[in-house]
Amino acid sequence: MSAGPVGLLDRKLLFVTGKGGVGKTSVASAIAMLAASRGKRTLVCEVDAKGNLADFLGVGPLRFQPTEVRKRLFAMSMDTEESLKEYMRLNLKLPLLAKMGPLARTFEFVANAAPGVNELLTVGKFTWEVRERNYDLVVVDASATGHVVGQLAAPVAINDLVKVGLVRSQTDWMIDILTDADTTGVVVVTVPEEMPVLETLELIERLRGETEIDVASVVVNRVLPELFGRAEEEVFERLRKPDGVAALSARVGRVAAGTGAPDDVADHDVADDDAAGVDEVLDGAELAVSLRRSRVPHLDRLRDGLPAGLPVLYLPYLFHRSHGVRATARIAEGLGEELGF
Numbered sequence: 001m002s003a004g005p006v007g008l009l010d011r012k013l014l015f016v017t018g019k020g021g022v023g024k025t026s027v028a029s030a031i032a033m034l035a036a037s038r039g040k041r042t043l044v045c046e047v048d049a050k051g052n053l054a055d056f057l058g059v060g061p062l063r064f065q066p067t068e069v070r071k072r073l074f075a076m077s078m079d080t081e082e083s084l085k086e087y088m089r090l091n092l093k094l095p096l097l098a099k100m101g102p103l104a105r106t107f108e109f110v111a112n113a114a115p116g117v118n119e120l121l122t123v124g125k126f127t128w129e130v131r132e133r134n135y136d137l138v139v140v141d142a143s144a145t146g147h148v149v150g151q152l153a154a155p156v157a158i159n160d161l162v163k164v165g166l167v168r169s170q171t172d173w174m175i176d177i178l179t180d181a182d183t184t185g186v187v188v189v190t191v192p193e194e195m196p197v198l199e200t201l202e203l204i205e206r207l208r209g210e211t212e213i214d215v216a217s218v219v220v221n222r223v224l225p226e227l228f229g230r231a232e233e234e235v236f237e238r239l240r241k242p243d244g245v246a247a248l249s250a251r252v253g254r255v256a257a258g259t260g261a262p263d264d265v266a267d268h269d270v271a272d273d274d275a276a277g278v279d280e281v282l283d284g285a286e287l288a289v290s291l292r293r294s295r296v297p298h299l300d301r302l303r304d305g306l307p308a309g310l311p312v313l314y315l316p317y318l319f320h321r322s323h324g325v326r327a328t329a330r331i332a333e334g335l336g337e338e339l340g341f
Contacts (some may be wrong), residue, residue, distance in 0.1 A: 008216055011185050017203070027221060027315070028336055030139075033070075033332040034339075037332065045138065053075060055324065056077070087121065145188075149207060156211070197298045218313070220313070223315060223316055286289060
């Protein structure tokens with residue numbers, strides 16, 4: 001690894017990936033928001049046209065043309081047809097696709113039919129922005145674990161097929177950018193659960209074996225805080241006993257009623273709903289303990305299976321019913337703390 005966690009935002013291009021449902025888009029938008037807040041002109045892009053990156057940024061639908069969504073932060077949605085038009089306009093000096101006739105139809109056919117061409121157009125757009133230095137950082141909400149390796153390996157695959165000509169020269173500089181660890185990195189997002197951890201370890205192994213692109217960091221999302229220790233658990237066990245429930249229920253009842261009754265209130269003075277409320281509180285506390293404890297083995301397996309020196313960042317579980325710009329800002333703050341900002 002060429003850089004520790006503090007160097008994450010010093011790169012120019014970050015591909016954020018992970019198993020579906022682990023918070024990949026949340027982390028991608030948060031990285032971009034954090035970078036912009038630290039003075040970097042930042043572009044965040046979603047690869048999936050059906051994605052919901054706009055929701056995390058609190059804006060309307062995104063287009064291929066980047067939109068400034070807040071100071072120094074721009075966002076766009078990938079469109080391979082638009083990328084093809086832009087490629088031909090910039091590199092072949094051709095007019096808009098609709099006016100190119102047979103040549104345009106040929107390019108359309110190739111882009112849709114040839115293996116790796118759509119992926120090349122996608123990766124090429126992001127590497128082009130880096131090459132032209134239009135932004136200090138480009139953050140890509142990339143494909144999920146099952147597809148991202150093929151996407152990132154596309155320039156090399158095309159390069160192996162085409163030995164000379166314009167396409168070869170284009171893939172050469174793309175590969176230079178992608179394989180420069182000081183410029184480009186992959187951020188793998190996971191959660192402390194069995195399948196996401198297994199897929200994360202498999203993905204990192206594939207990235208290291210099938211590409212020369214650096215894995216910049218692993219982000220463990222939705223880590224539950226340790227609210228209670230062993231001492232508190234012993235207290236919960238004592239409170240579960242009849243005497244404990246009665247004493248605590250009596251105290252809860254006095255507080256609710258504001259009566260200030262003495263501590264030796266008889267059991268028959270304790271309302272049933274007070275006792276039920278105590279049980280619910282204890283159930284919640286024990287659930288918090290068991291949920292965190294159940295995730296510890298998965299975190300241990302992840303740490304044990306990762307390459308030595310690979311930075312791991314931890315993000316807390318946010319108990320939000322829906323995502324949005326506020327949640328993104330909180331995740332960005334958490335990332336900043338993990339990175340030492």
